Amino acid sequence: MSNNQLLNRRWRIVSIMFIIFFIAIVGQDVLREVFVFKQETNMIIDELNRDIHNETENNVQLIADDFNYVIDNLHDDLLLHTEKNTEGLFFASNTFLLMNPTYTDSEIIDGISEITSEYSALDNLHNYFVYDLSGNIHYNGETDSFDSSSMIAEEDYFGTKYIEEFIQGFDQDDKFSVEYYNIVDERVVKFVLHGEIIEGTDLIISNVVNMETYSLEKKMNRLRSFDQKYSSITSNLFIMDFDGTILYHINPEYIGLNTTTEDQVLKTFIDKVTEYTETKSNGFLDLELYNSEDEVEDYIGYLQVISEWEIIVGSNVSESKYNDIIDNYTESNYQLMLTIKIPSYIFIALFSFIIFAYLSQTIRKSQIIVQEDEKLYRKFANLTSEIILITDKQGEVIFTNSLGNKAIFGKRNIDCKVFFDQILVEEEGYFVLYGYTEDFFVKFVTEAIEYNNQGADLYIISDVTEKIKTERKLEALSLVDELTKLGNRRMMVREYNEIVLPHVKTGSDAYLVMLDLDDFKPANDIYGHSYGDQVLKNVASIFMNNKDENIFIYRIGGDEFALIFIKNTEDEVIEKLKKMQKEVEDYPYTKSINVSFSAGIKVMKINDKRRRFSDYYDQADKLLYKSKKEGKRKISI
Structure with a gap:
C-alpha cells in the first residue's frame, strides 16, 4: 500500500471517528439536557409538594395551638368565670351586712343564706353554697336546702376530703379553689369548688363548676367562631369528633355527616380519617374528596388529634394545585430546545468541519494532554481523604483510588471482580461499606460519567462511622x-x-x-x-x-x-x-x-x-x- 493510500485510509478512519465523536458529543448533550431538565422538573415538583405539605400542616398546627391554648388555660379561665358569677352575690351580701349591723351571727347566716337562695334561683346554670370556716354548710344550692350540717369529712370519688382541704385553704387567703372528682353518668368527672370569705364574717360563698361541661362550652364557642377566626386560610379545613361526625367543614352541607352517610366518597373519607387517628396523633395521609365542581379529586391531608376535646383537626389541599405551573415550565423548555438548542447544534456541526484540519494536526498533542490530565486526576484522587470508585453500568468496580484499594481489596488481588452492590448496602437507614478488614458507615454522592470511552458511575464516598456511632450512643442514652x-x-x-x-x-x-x-x-x-x-x-x-x-x-x-x-x-x-x-x-x-x-x-x-x-x-x-x-x-x- 502506497503512502498516499495509507494516508487516505488513515484520514478516512479519522473522518469516521470525527463524525462518530460529533454525534456522541451532541447526543450526550441532548441526553444531558433531557436528564437535567427532568431532574429540575422533579425538584420543582418536590418543592411544590413540600409547599403543599407545609401549608396543610401549618394551617392545622395554627388551629391546634389555638385550641390547646384554650385547653391549657381552662382552669384559670374557670376561676375568673366563677369569681364573676359571684360578684353580684357578694355585693348583695355586703349590702345586707351594712344595713343590719346589729344582727346576731345566726341572723347573719340566715340572711345571707336566703340571699344566696334567691340569687341561685335566678341563675339556672350554676349552683351556689354557703359554708363557714368550720366546714358546716348552711345553704346547698344543688338541693335548695337550708339544713346546717358538717361537711368537713365529705370525700370525693378518690377518697379525698376536699371540703377539709377547701376550708384549710382560707388560712392563707380570702379566696381559694379546690378540685374534686365525682361520678356523673357512670363516669368520673372533675369539679372545681371556688369560694370567697365575706369580709367581717366566717362565711364562705362558693360556686361549683363541672369542668367537663365548662370545657365543652369552650369547645362549642370555638367551633361557632371558626369561620370568622380562620377565614384567611385557603385550604379546606375540617373538624371531626372521634366517632366520625363532621363538626366543621368549609362546605356546610358536610357538617353533621358521619359514618352512616350513603355517599360512598364521604363515608370513605370519614372512615380513613378516624382509622388513621386510632393509632397516630398527627400526620399526613392521602384522601379522596369532592372539589368545588363536585368531582372526586386526590388531596393531601394533614391531621392533628386534640385528645382533651376528643376531636380531630384536619386540612386538605389538592395534589393538582400546581399542575398548571409544571405544564407551563415543561412547554417553555421544549420551545427553548427548538429555538436555541437545535440551531446551536447545526452551527456547531458546520464550525466543526471548518476546524477539522486544525484538529487533525493537533490530535496527537491532544492525546498527550489527555494522558497527562489523567495522571493528574489519578494523583489528585490518591491525595483526597474520600474513597473514589468508578463502576461500569453493570456495577463492577473498574477504578479505585489508593484509599479505596486499601479499604476494599486490602491484600487481595485488585484484579478480582468486585461489584458495587456487594460492598455497599443499606442497613437500618444507613449505608455500610464492607471493607477487607473492617466495615464503615458511609455517605456518598454519585454522578454518571464516561471512563475509558464507556458509560460509568463515579462515587465519592466519605467515612461517617464515628458520627453514626456517636448518634447511636446518644439515642440509646435517651x-x-x-x-x-x-x-x-x-x-x-x-x-x-x-x-x-x-x-x-x-x-x-x-x-x-x-x-x-x-x-x-x-x-x-x-x-x-x-x-x-x-x-x-x-x-x-x-x-x-x-x-x-x-x-x-x-x-x-x-x-x-x-x-x-x-x-x-x-x-x-x-x-x-x-x-x-x-x-x-x-x-x-x-x-x-x-x-x-x-x-x-x-x-x-x-x-x-x-x-x-x-x-x-x-x-x-x-x-x-x-x-x-x-x-x-x-x-x-
Whole structure:
C-alpha cells in the first residue's frame, strides 16, 4: 500500500471517528439536557409538594395551638368565670351586712343564706353554697336546702376530703379553689369548688363548676367562631369528633355527616380519617374528596388529634394545585430546545468541519494532554481523604483510588471482580461499606460519567462511622432511665409500636401492668434520697432477674414502674407478678423498711375499639389507683 493510500485510509478512519465523536458529543448533550431538565422538573415538583405539605400542616398546627391554648388555660379561665358569677352575690351580701349591723351571727347566716337562695334561683346554670370556716354548710344550692350540717369529712370519688382541704385553704387567703372528682353518668368527672370569705364574717360563698361541661362550652364557642377566626386560610379545613361526625367543614352541607352517610366518597373519607387517628396523633395521609365542581379529586391531608376535646383537626389541599405551573415550565423548555438548542447544534456541526484540519494536526498533542490530565486526576484522587470508585453500568468496580484499594481489596488481588452492590448496602437507614478488614458507615454522592470511552458511575464516598456511632450512643442514652438502667417511657412507647402492637394485631393478647411501690416513702423520708435510690435499684434488679424475652420492664418515674407481657396467659402474668411482689417484700434491705407494690393490669386485645398506647396507659393507671384505694399489695385487672 502506497503512502498516499495509507494516508487516505488513515484520514478516512479519522473522518469516521470525527463524525462518530460529533454525534456522541451532541447526543450526550441532548441526553444531558433531557436528564437535567427532568431532574429540575422533579425538584420543582418536590418543592411544590413540600409547599403543599407545609401549608396543610401549618394551617392545622395554627388551629391546634389555638385550641390547646384554650385547653391549657381552662382552669384559670374557670376561676375568673366563677369569681364573676359571684360578684353580684357578694355585693348583695355586703349590702345586707351594712344595713343590719346589729344582727346576731345566726341572723347573719340566715340572711345571707336566703340571699344566696334567691340569687341561685335566678341563675339556672350554676349552683351556689354557703359554708363557714368550720366546714358546716348552711345553704346547698344543688338541693335548695337550708339544713346546717358538717361537711368537713365529705370525700370525693378518690377518697379525698376536699371540703377539709377547701376550708384549710382560707388560712392563707380570702379566696381559694379546690378540685374534686365525682361520678356523673357512670363516669368520673372533675369539679372545681371556688369560694370567697365575706369580709367581717366566717362565711364562705362558693360556686361549683363541672369542668367537663365548662370545657365543652369552650369547645362549642370555638367551633361557632371558626369561620370568622380562620377565614384567611385557603385550604379546606375540617373538624371531626372521634366517632366520625363532621363538626366543621368549609362546605356546610358536610357538617353533621358521619359514618352512616350513603355517599360512598364521604363515608370513605370519614372512615380513613378516624382509622388513621386510632393509632397516630398527627400526620399526613392521602384522601379522596369532592372539589368545588363536585368531582372526586386526590388531596393531601394533614391531621392533628386534640385528645382533651376528643376531636380531630384536619386540612386538605389538592395534589393538582400546581399542575398548571409544571405544564407551563415543561412547554417553555421544549420551545427553548427548538429555538436555541437545535440551531446551536447545526452551527456547531458546520464550525466543526471548518476546524477539522486544525484538529487533525493537533490530535496527537491532544492525546498527550489527555494522558497527562489523567495522571493528574489519578494523583489528585490518591491525595483526597474520600474513597473514589468508578463502576461500569453493570456495577463492577473498574477504578479505585489508593484509599479505596486499601479499604476494599486490602491484600487481595485488585484484579478480582468486585461489584458495587456487594460492598455497599443499606442497613437500618444507613449505608455500610464492607471493607477487607473492617466495615464503615458511609455517605456518598454519585454522578454518571464516561471512563475509558464507556458509560460509568463515579462515587465519592466519605467515612461517617464515628458520627453514626456517636448518634447511636446518644439515642440509646435517651431511651434508658439513668438510675435503674431500665427503659424509660419513651422506650416503652417505641417498643409498644414496634413489638407489642404487631403482636396484638395477630389476635394475641398482651398485658400492660402499672406498678407503684407501697411503703416506699419512709426510705426517702427517714434514710434519705440516696438510700431511696438504692432501694429503687434493688427493686429494678428483682424485676430484671425475672425478665425473659416476652417481658418488657420500664421505670416511669419516682417509684412507678411499668411491665408489658406478651405470649403469656392472664394466670401466668398474675403468677409472675406475685412472685416478683414476694421477692420485693423478702429482699434483704440494709435498713428497716417494708417495701411491696400494688399493680393495675390492662389487657390489650385485637378487637379493642382504640389501640393507641395512651388509652391503654390511662386504663392501667386507673386500675393501679383502684388497687391503691383498696389497700396495699393489691393487683387489679
